[in-house]
Amino acid sequence: MATLTLLLQILLGVAALGTLTSTIFLGLTIAGAIRFHRDARKAKAALPALDAMPAVSVLKPVHGAEAQLKENLESFFQQDYPAYEILIAADEADDAALPIAREVSARYPNIPCRILVTGKTPWLNPPAYSFYRMTEVAAHEILVTSDSDVEVAPNYLHEVVAPLLDAKTGMVTCVYRGKNVTGWWSGMTAIGMSVEMTAGVLVANILEGINFGLGPTIAVKKDAVAKIGGYETLGEYFANDYAIGNLIDKAGYRVVLSHHIIDHVVSQKNFRQMWRSQLRWATSTRHSRPKGHFGSGLIFAIPFGILGFAAAAPLGRIDLGWLLFGAACANRALESWSIGWGIVRDPVALQRPWFYPIRDLLGFFVWVASYLAAGAEWRSSSYKLSRDKIVVRTNRKKA
8 A cells, every 4th residue: 555655646746747847838838929929020020022022933742632732732823922933743744633733823824833743752751852853943042842731821922931031041931820621630630730839849949949940831042952962961861841941050041930820731531640640740850859859748738637636536635636637728728829829820729728638638649659659651651760861761552
């Protein structure tokens, strides 16, 4: 009995520590949100006139007829921007995304657009190879790369490209709002994007600055890419979005977090698709930012609240158990409101404050699983990783 009591007391202490660390993190996220709003006001006040903006090349890799692909692509053809071209690339000529891309392009003959077929990539990282091939034919010195599952507002290019007018700035990236277009499981991913991902970026911004990229959108100067060795250098990294920002920062350029928010469309139809997607991101982060990823185990709140309740009840401290659990729920609800709504304006974060606490518990299990995963999966390939680089990529059969 004494041993059991001691064990429960230890677990209660762990729960109290986790509640403290997650509360500290919440304070940092709110500080990060305040800085973000302050920087956004300054950026909007200093936004150059449209006629002062340089021409840019938008690079869009596509793969299959993804959910809302037509709307996503069309949003890039509807930019309120003086001069830009769009390059769209697929691996194979029969890719189901290409007819959709041609249909959308045909409706906007005033926007220069080229559609490329790159062939199967000889590189370990397919997106890096796709960007490399598009860069070869890009007409302009500023490249704006974005994923095919991204939808943007008409002022997107204006606001994302503007910081690159500063000679010291080499790259711009931005946070994003998860847009659920399927159901419950994709909603779990979407709210994680809006709250958990954004909170992590805002805290990184106040603690160390932005020295990484976020894949859904990266705007970069060609000379900055050339200085790090070109996209060829990124071909061996799994998280090429993180790597390009990190390398450009080390090359002496400034990496800027834009105040612009984009939509990241999520369409995972079942638990398996959602889990594989979450686990891939977590495994990638474990390899690219090992110390930060390990420390992120202390920023979850709900697991510590549950642990506190489970440990306090048998000790006759049910009041303390409810206090720890209630504090955890309040923590995540406040983070959902202040970040999910206050920063990226995700209506789910405002209207369903109970939704993110569930995602927080799921996120903890994904974090644990990331340390058990032997590699990562993306599309039709499996990857073995060593630190932040790909050791080998193998094709796997479709499920």
